[in-house]
Amino acid sequence: DTGVSQNPRHKITKRGQNVTFRCDPISEHNRLYWYRQTLGQGPEFLTYFQNEAQLEKSRLLSDRFSAERPKGSFSTLEIQRTEQGDSAMYLCASSLAYKEHYTFGSGTRLTVV
Amino acid sequence: AQTVTQSQPEMSVQEAETVTLSCTYDTSESDYYLFWYKQPPSRQMILVIRQEAYKQQNATENRFSVNFQKAAKSFSLKISDSQLGDAAMYFCAYNNAGNMLTFGGGTRLMVKP
Numbered sequence: 001d002t003g004v005s006q007n008p009r010h011k012i013t014k015r016g017q018n019v020t021f022r023c024d025p026i027s028e029h030n031r032l033y034w035y036r037q038t039l040g041q042g043p044e045f046l047t048y049f050q051n052e053a054q055l056e057k058s059r060l061l062s063d064r065f066s067a068e069r070p071k072g073s074f075s076t077l078e079i080q081r082t083e084q085g086d087s088a089m090y091l092c093a094s095s096l097a098y099k100e101h102y103t104f105g106s107g108t109r110l111t112v113v
Numbered sequence: 114a115q116t117v118t119q120s121q122p123e124m125s126v127q128e129a130e131t132v133t134l135s136c137t138y139d140t141s142e143s144d145y146y147l148f149w150y151k152q153p154p155s156r157q158m159i160l161v162i163r164q165e166a167y168k169q170q171n172a173t174e175n176r177f178s179v180n181f182q183k184a185a186k187s188f189s190l191k192i193s194d195s196q197l198g199d200a201a202m203y204f205c206a207y208n209n210a211g212n213m214l215t216f217g218g219g220t221r222l223m224v225k226p
Contacts, residue, residue, distance in 0.1 A: 033213055042117075042204050042216030043158070056212065089156065093214075100146045100165075100208055104158035 004105035006092050012111045013082055020078045021108045025094030029103070032075050034067055035091040036060065037107070043091055049075060050097055082112045115140045117207050119217035126195045127225050133180075134190045134220050136205030143167075145209035147181065147188045152219075153201040161203070164188065192222075200224045 005024040013019050025032045031050050035043035046065070047057045051072035069075040079086055089107045116139045126132035138147070149161040164172045164181050171179050180189045192199055205217040
C-alpha cells in the first residue's frame, strides 16, 4: 500500500479558472476527508465521505466548491471560478470509520494568480 | 464547537535537550481523542502520538510523551533528547465520535545543533 496519494502536487491557475484535485485513499479505508491549510496555519476541515456518501460539509465550503467520491474509492475536489483567497494547501486524509487513525496525503498546493 | 489552541507560535531547543509544546482545547464531551502531528517541510502530516481521553495514563512513544490534564483541558507534548530531524511544525488536534479532526494553529520547532 502506497498510502494516501494526491494529484497534482502543485497547481497554478489564473483567477476565474476551474481546478480539480484528486485524492486516492488507502484502499481499505472507507472514510475520506478534505482539509484546507493556509500558510502558517493549522488545517481546517472542509468535508468528509463515508464510502460514497458525503456526510458533513464545513461552512468554509462555499457553493464554488464541490467534492465527490463516486465509487467510494478516490475523491475529487473541484473549485469553480477560483479566487486569490483560494490559494492554500489542500490536504486529503483517510481512515476506517470509528477508528481514530488518520493517514494524510502530501497535499496539493494551489496558487491563484 | 470544539477549539484547539497552541499558544507558542515558535519554540527552539538545543540538540539532545528536552522541549515541551503546549496545547489547550475546549469541549463539552467526555470521550474524545487528542493527537500530536508533525508536519516537516515535505508537508505530509505524520502522527506523533495519540491519547484517548478515558485513559488516565499519559501516552508515550519512544522520545515523545504527553502530559494530559483532562480537568484543565491541557495536552502538552514533551520531546526528549531532541534531534535535528525533529524540526518541523507540530499540530495538536482533537477528535470525537470518529469524525473530523480539529487542529490548533501549530508550533514551529527549531532544533539547534
